[in-house]
Amino acid sequence: MSLAMVWQVCELPQSLRSYWNRKSIKMTVCVLGLGYIGLPLALLLADNGVKVLGFDVDAQKLARLENNLLTLKERGLEQLFASVQKKGTFSVVQTVPTAESYIIAVPTPQTDRHSDLSYIYKSLEFIHPHYQPGSLIVLESTVGPSDCESKIIPELRKWNVDFKFAHCPERAVPGNTLQEMTRNDRVIGGITRQDAKSAQRLYKKFVTGSISLTTPNQAATVKTMENTYRAVNIALANEFAKIATELHLDVWEAIALANHHPRVAIHRPSVGVGGHCIPVDPWFFVGESKQSQLIEAALLVNQQMPQFVADKVQLLIKQHKIKKPMIGLLGYTYKKNVDDTRETPVEHLIACLESAATILITDPYLTMIKGRKLESLDTLLSTVSIVILTTDHNEFSKILFKNYPNIKIVYDTQHLFTPKNFEGSSSYHYVLGKG
Ligand SMILES: NC(=O)c1ccc[n+]([C@@H]2O[C@H](COP(=O)([O-])OP(=O)(O)OC[C@H]3O[C@@H](n4cnc5c(N)ncnc54)[C@H](O)[C@@H]3O)[C@@H](O)[C@H]2O)c1
Known part of the structure; x- marks a missing residue:
């Protein structure tokens, strides 16, 4: 059965949907990878009412952020960081915690004409021990057109738990990241339409552009x-x-x-x-x-x-x-x-x-x-x-x-x-x- 067909049979009933909506208001999100994409994204979420826990394997990066020092230059980032510090909605963590949603924004370099997924697999290893059934995992990192459905989702299936997964490839450009993260239209591909909608609700916290929903592989292909x-x-x-x-x-x-x-x-x-x-x-x-x-x-x-x-x-x-x-x-x-x-x-x-x-x-x-x-x-x-x-x-x-x-x-x-x-x-x- 294609993912598009799976969607049609997996719509959640209204009662569950509104439960999730209420719950998402005080959502805790863990962002894995605080680089050019992960950090601005984490701060935008934190500035818009989400409690964000930022995790990175780079201990120096975490230490700088913990000491209120930014780790990259980007137009408007200092002001955003200051605003988030006042709100107290962003903090860095040394280990991946239990969270309602996880966003993975780690590198995916090209190796032998394919996306190197090793950083993503490592992130999943970090998440797995703390994962609560039904939590949402969003992949922001760019991957090959078939990688989500042929490699990444099968890894999650091995966990043998009920999971939500969506791929939301990032379109922002360095130098104008905050503007573009906020204003660009987004494409989100979910395993089920419900998964895509959960991710859409999260991104709607700061995205003013339109958000189109599709399957994970379609989203990766678009990117x-x-x-x-x-x-x-x-x-x-x-x-x-x-x-x-x-x-x-x-x-x-x-x-x-x-x-x-x-x-x-x-x-x-x-x-x-x-x-x-x-x-x-x-x-x-x-x-x-x-x-x-x-x-x-x-x-x-x-x-x-x-x-x-x-x-x-x-x-x-x-x-x-x-x-x-x-x-x-x-x-x-x-x-x-x-x-x-x-x-x-x-x-x-x-x-x-x-x-x-x-x-x-x-x-x-x-x-x-x-x-x-x-x-x-x-x-x-x-x-x-x-x-x-x-x-x-x-x-x-x-x-x-x-x-x-x-x-x-x-x-x-x-x-x-x-x-x-x-x-x-x-x-x-x-x-x-x-x-
Ligand atoms: N930079 C861009 O302009 C841009 C635009 C669109 C999409 N993307 C995509 O976004 C993804 C991230 O790119 P970036 O530019 O932010 O990369 P980056 O190298 O700036 O940041 C990645 C961060 O992830 C951390 N990291 C590595 N492995 C980790 C792990 N297992 N757990 C937690 N943290 C880990 C690194 O220490 C680093 O801080 C890539 O897939 C990239 O292709 C980037």
Whole structure:
């Protein structure tokens, strides 16, 4: 029997539904995984009348939070944390407690083209000894299209208790997490419609967008599709940039003009794709289905962008006869105006260039990466002969290159700089995708 059919026979009677509604008013929720997703989610729930207990395997993270120190930067998070502290509705716990609902927001990296579920299994191990029959488990972490029904739910069945399960994949984007968590529409997939509705009631505490209900695998498929759509479209823009370079055209002007067409919305090319989602999740389709061709090709196009940029810069170094090149990278995070470095393509760019040049890095959102201290913007600009703009943080748009006569080449992968940045400067300005 499909899950959709199971739903139709599993609707709870009205009396039980209203019992659950009353009970949910003073619901205790345990959030497992207090990272980029789990912490804002926990605080939003706590700010909206739910008693939230936050658990993480990272003892340092727990200690910081216990000492009222935030563990990540995110717009509006400090104010939200302060509000929740006043209400006293959020606390961290060293072990997973008994709760009415559990939300799992742990990592799901890609391993061998599948979602690595080991962090989720570990979370279930933590929950199991404290689980009361009928409590709700919500999976926020992104998983492959079939993972819920073929792997995760069977694990829960082994507990031999009555359980509720729903998958509510997260759609928020770093830098705007709180706004998006609150306002974005959500998709919730439950084993039964009742499970999905229980999760819907919980999310309605803070979500103002619409909440659509479906099955767990459908919810996971929607999430994977969304990130695949983005990855493929970015790959298309990147391929256009490579073609424009070869044909001596300007990809940025061409994209801007093409986007005047009412049914065209071409994305932006860049040094590659980063973050926990777009370079990772589309692989789940590739891993699970033999029908996928376009998706893998797109992922490879994106993965090759750091090498493409490195080759262009090395060619320019030769053309300009620069001896002992020193390259300054502007930006290390994978995205503008955030401190998130996960899967950053800049790391690959460094690997492609470090045998040929000395590399300095600056990023206004970071002081260290992997034990390496980053330069201040001014020190970097005063030292290097070549600059590669890798992340279009707002801070970089104000650079005046006339103040740094040592800089011979500026390679701009984000089409950020304008002639104003180069007034009175003799630096050569090259742009990715401008042949
Ligand atoms: N960051 C995003 O923009 C984003 C957006 C949408 C979806 N997601 C998905 O949300 C999930 C979480 O992502 P994130 O960005 O918050 O990751 P993260 O790495 O920032 O946070 C995960 C947290 O889980 C903790 N953890 C690991 N194993 C644990 C366990 N067994 N029990 C308790 N805690 C554990 C880690 O210590 C860490 O603090 C992933 O599946 C990701 O794909 C992330």
